[in-house]
Amino acid sequence: MNNMKENLCEDEWSEIQQRFDKEGLDFKNLSPEERILHVWRWLVDAESNLRSSRKMLDKLRELQSEEMEEMESYMCHIRELAEERAEHLESETESLRSRLETSQHHAATLVNLLRQSGVRGASEDSISEQVILMMYHGMTVLVVD
Structure with missing residues (x-):
């Protein structure tokens, strides 16, 4: 133990001698x-550091805390x-869904009107084609009458 x-x-x-040499x-x-x-001065410097x-x-902890709050x-x-x-x-989705349902309803109404007026193949046409057919058919009816 003494050894x-x-x-x-x-x-x-x-180590002390090495420090003095250093x-x-x-x-x-x-x-x-x-x-x-000299040892005292090193101790005071170490305490100051x-x-x-x-x-x-x-x-740094305060800065980190502020940055965390900001984050x-x-x-x-x-x-x-x-x-x-x-x-x-x-x-917007609800609005578009509503517009789609309205357009589908209008298209179905147009198809029914065209069918009632005797136009065939209207269900395969686009809405604009259906409207043109209906307008044409309406004009034909007006001209004939």
Whole structure:
């Protein structure tokens, strides 16, 4: 157990010496007070960096929250537009269905009128052809009368 502690301490002292070397300081030529002063400065810098990082993280979280609210608002707006569009299309579909039913009713009425007046093949013709036939037939009836 004691051997492990010694190894850990040796590793830590080795890391401290490497840090001094990395900072361009000669560990062996510094007094213990100077070493402590440098370690203290590193600790203060690390604490300052940690505070700055926490502030940045808080700002990022706040920004993310604002962006999420904006995204939710945008999604609600898009949903409303989609619902309005769907309602409009449903209304337009109903209108077109009604017009189609009216046109089909008129076409059926024309076919019946043409059949009653003796015109054959009217059911296969388009509505415009049926109207022309009916007008022609009506004129013929008027001319004959």
